[in-house]
Amino acid sequence: xxxxxxxxxxxxxxxxxxxxxxxxxxxxxxxxxxxxxxxxxxxxxxxxxxxxxxxxxxxxxxxxxxxxxxxxxxxxxxxxxxxxxxxxxxxxxxxxxxxxxxxxxxxxxxxxxxxxxxxxxxxxxxxxxxxxxxxxxxxxxxxxxxxxxxxxxxxxxxxxxxxxxxxxxxxxxxxxxxxxxxxxxxxxxxxxxxxxxxxxxxxxxxxxxxxxxxxxxxxxxxxxxxxxxxxxxxxxxxxxxxxxxxxxxxxxxxxxxxxxxxxxxxxxxxxxxxxxxxxxxxxxxxxxxx
Amino acid sequence: xxxxxxxxxxxxxxxxxxxxxxxxxxxxxxxxxxxxxxxxxxxxxxxxxxxxxxxxxxxxxxxxxxxxxxxxxxxxxxxxxxxxxxxxxxxxxxxxxxxxxxxxxxxxxxxxxxxxxxxxxxxxxxxxxxxxxxxxxxxxxxxxxxxxxxxxxxxxxxxxxxxxxxxxxxxxxxxxxxxxxxxxxxxxxxxxxxxxxxxxxxxxxxxxxxxxxxxxxxxxxxxxxxxxxxxxxxxxxxxxxxxxxxxxxxxxxxxxxxxxxxxxxxxxxxxxxxxxxxxxxxxxxxxxxxxxxxxxxxxxxxx
Ligand SMILES: Nc1ncnc2c1ncn2[C@@H]1O[C@H](COP(=O)(O)OP(=O)(O)OP(=O)(O)O)[C@@H](O)[C@H]1O
Ligand SMILES: [Mg+2]
Numbered sequence: 224x225x226x227x228x229x230x231x232x233x234x235x236x237x238x239x240x241x242x243x244x245x246x247x248x249x250x251x252x253x254x255x256x257x258x259x260x261x262x263x264x265x266x267x268x269x270x271x272x273x274x275x276x277x278x279x280x281x282x283x284x285x286x287x288x289x290x291x292x293x294x295x296x297x298x299x300x301x302x303x304x305x306x307x308x309x310x311x312x313x314x315x316x317x318x319x320x321x322x323x324x325x326x327x328x329x330x331x332x333x334x335x336x337x338x339x340x341x342x343x344x345x346x347x348x349x350x351x352x353x354x355x356x357x358x359x360x361x362x363x364x365x366x367x368x369x370x371x372x373x374x375x376x377x378x379x380x381x382x383x384x385x386x387x388x389x390x391x392x393x394x395x396x397x398x399x400x401x402x403x404x405x406x407x408x409x410x411x412x413x414x415x416x417x418x419x420x421x422x423x424x425x426x427x428x429x430x431x432x433x434x435x436x437x438x439x440x441x442x443x444x445x446x447x448x449x450x451x452x453x454x455x456x457x458x459x460x461x462x463x464x465x466x467x468x469x470x471x472x473x474x475x476x477x478x479x480x481x482x483x484x485x486x487x488x489x490x491x492x493x494x495x496x497x498x499x500x501x502x503x504x505x506x507x508x509x510x511x512x513x
Numbered sequence: 514x515x516x517x518x519x520x521x522x523x524x525x526x527x528x529x530x531x532x533x534x535x536x537x538x539x540x541x542x543x544x545x546x547x548x549x550x551x552x553x554x555x556x557x558x559x560x561x562x563x564x565x566x567x568x569x570x571x572x573x574x575x576x577x578x579x580x581x582x583x584x585x586x587x588x589x590x591x592x593x594x595x596x597x598x599x600x601x602x603x604x605x606x607x608x609x610x611x612x613x614x615x616x617x618x619x620x621x622x623x624x625x626x627x628x629x630x631x632x633x634x635x636x637x638x639x640x641x642x643x644x645x646x647x648x649x650x651x652x653x654x655x656x657x658x659x660x661x662x663x664x665x666x667x668x669x670x671x672x673x674x675x676x677x678x679x680x681x682x683x684x685x686x687x688x689x690x691x692x693x694x695x696x697x698x699x700x701x702x703x704x705x706x707x708x709x710x711x712x713x714x715x716x717x718x719x720x721x722x723x724x725x726x727x728x729x730x731x732x733x734x735x736x737x738x739x740x741x742x743x744x745x746x747x748x749x750x751x752x753x754x755x756x757x758x759x760x761x762x763x764x765x766x767x768x769x770x771x772x773x774x775x776x777x778x779x780x781x782x783x784x785x786x787x788x789x790x791x792x793x794x795x796x797x798x799x800x801x802x803x804x805x806x807x808x809x810x811x812x813x814x815x816x
Contacts, residue, residue, distance in 0.1 A: 286717075286721060288717060288720075305720075306717065306720035306721050307721070307723065308721065308722055308723030310721065311721060311722075312717070312718070312721040314714055314717075314718065316714055318712070318714045318715055318717075318718040319718075320715060320718075320719075320732070320733070320736070321813055322736040322737070322739070322811070322813050323813075331719070331722050331724075331732070332722035332723055335719075335722055335723040335724045335725075335728055336723055363812075363813040365813065379722070380721070380722075383722060383723060
């Protein structure tokens with residue numbers, strides 16, 4: 224950890240006193256309230272939480288797409304005012320430009336920066352090579368599998384050398400096997416580039432497996448319910464997911480989220496007369512497991 | 514900045530699974546070293562194009578059947594609600610076709626119609642596409658122009674004929690104007706529609722990669738709207754022909770629409786059918802041209 228910090232002084236995300244309300248016809252919808260998070264330079268941090276709790280809202284504010292209603296978002300001390308190539312983003316819906324080939328997609332950020340064609344072609348080829356995609360550089364995205372599309376999406380976001388990488392459920396649409404491969408590729412690139420990563424997911428295993436730290440959010444209006452350090456050593460192996468340490472972390476996070484999900488669906492459950500199912504609310508307290 | 518640093522990274526630490534997955538695809542492309550014989554190539558081509566061949570064969574048969582029915586209806590001068598007494602037979606039309614292609618006047622009619630289409634349609638595209646793009650991007654332009662366009666749009670181009678004759682000094686100009694009007698609105702409306710459907714996530718993706726307003730317009734909005742722009746051009750081309758033929762029949766002196774109408778006045782029944790077929794072929798040809806252009810401009814959408 225200290226070595227990463229030494230090599231990479233950049234990418235320190237700070238979100239302070241953050242709240243965000245959407246203006247709608249029915250009035251303001253408070254999506255996120257009173258939230259503080261931070262990502263240290265070179266750190267991998269995940270955000271988990273029940274559906275609709277404001278994870279995407281928070282991430283989009285860090286990206287600069289949304290303005291906080293109160294509070295500030297800063298990266299390396301500079302206030303975020305709008306999207307920029309300093310903060311790379313990967314979207315769940317892949318969002319590759321269908322009219323550009325794989326290589327042109329990866330080149331896009333460099334082109335915007337004014338890099339000459341031959342130079343950016345070379346850079347894009349090298350980057351695609353690192354992700355095992357060199358054979359597909361001339362393909363259009365439509366022809367690629369979901370996993371490949373998302374690899375291109377990650378490579379494209381990294382091509383401009385951003386300080387931080389933001390990912391919003393990037394592997395949500397992938398099958399389990401591809402997911403595992405993608406997690407390894409992402410870890411790999413993150414370790415090489417030594418940038419900070421803010422990763423939104425609803426998959427608890429994924430969050431634990433990838434992260435240095437996990438934030439768990441409350442049901443809407445979302446705020447930080449708990450901050451859980453993941454002390455598992457790196458490099459992480461797939462086999463670690465069976466270790467008692469991993470399972471304990473998993474159990475702890477699971478019960479936190481279940482509690483919030485139930486709160487979010489509380490009304491519904493009562494309406495449906497499902498109290499009788501005896502859904503376990505407080506399996507383990509966090510103190511037990513950590 | 515940091516991408517050159519990336520370039521120097523060793524490749525050994527790639528996860529083995531990822532490399533295996535990536536490696537499997539190029540391997541599939543490698544073929545046995547002996548080149549396949551013509552027979553196998555032919556067979557393979559046949560297998561791949563079987564559906565297309567079938568459609569072509571059935572198409573030819575159905576066209577022949579159409580000609581046969583036409584032939585029978587006219588030789589027996591069938592009267593059954595509609596009267597085929599004066600309708601020319603396919604052979605008569607063929608005769609007048611042979612005569613016409615040696616007649617410079619007929620060719621001139623066709624050339625003139627094509628020229629009117631070319632000018633009117635090109636103007637419509639040159640004005641309609643950029644206007645649609647700008648209206649789609651800038652609210653104020655949209656708010657100013659849209660109401661006017663909505664009021665004028667339902668007026669069929671043919672209804673403009675008297676007004677066009679008053680507006681333009683020459684007959685030729687008023688016909689081109691009608692053609693322009695006919696194709697302008699479909700082009701404008703479809704371009705606008707394309708702009709409204711641009712995926713906002715793609716715009717965001719471009720913004721995070723450092724794209725500014727102008728680049729976003731050129732690199733995202735424009736290419737994203739192209740499929741709808743081409744829909745507009747195809748529809749516009751069809752309406753351009755409809756408007757042109759009507760205008761030529763009403764006020765023209767030349768052109769294939771005029772030729773067809775004149776044939777009726779001169780009781781040259783075979784020429785009526787010839788004119789109609791010529792119009793059909795020209796319309797088909799021009800929409801094929803647009804489709805071809807679309808495939809050239811949007812290679813990502815072919816196949
Ligand atoms: N544009 C909007 N206008 C009004 N309300 C919105 C808007 N976008 C999101 N919301 C609401 O704000 C809340 C938070 O949304 P957000 O998309 O951030 O949640 P999320 O945690 O990412 O959910 P999910 O897990 O489903 O992706 C939700 O309840 C949602 O209904
Ligand atoms: Mg979300």
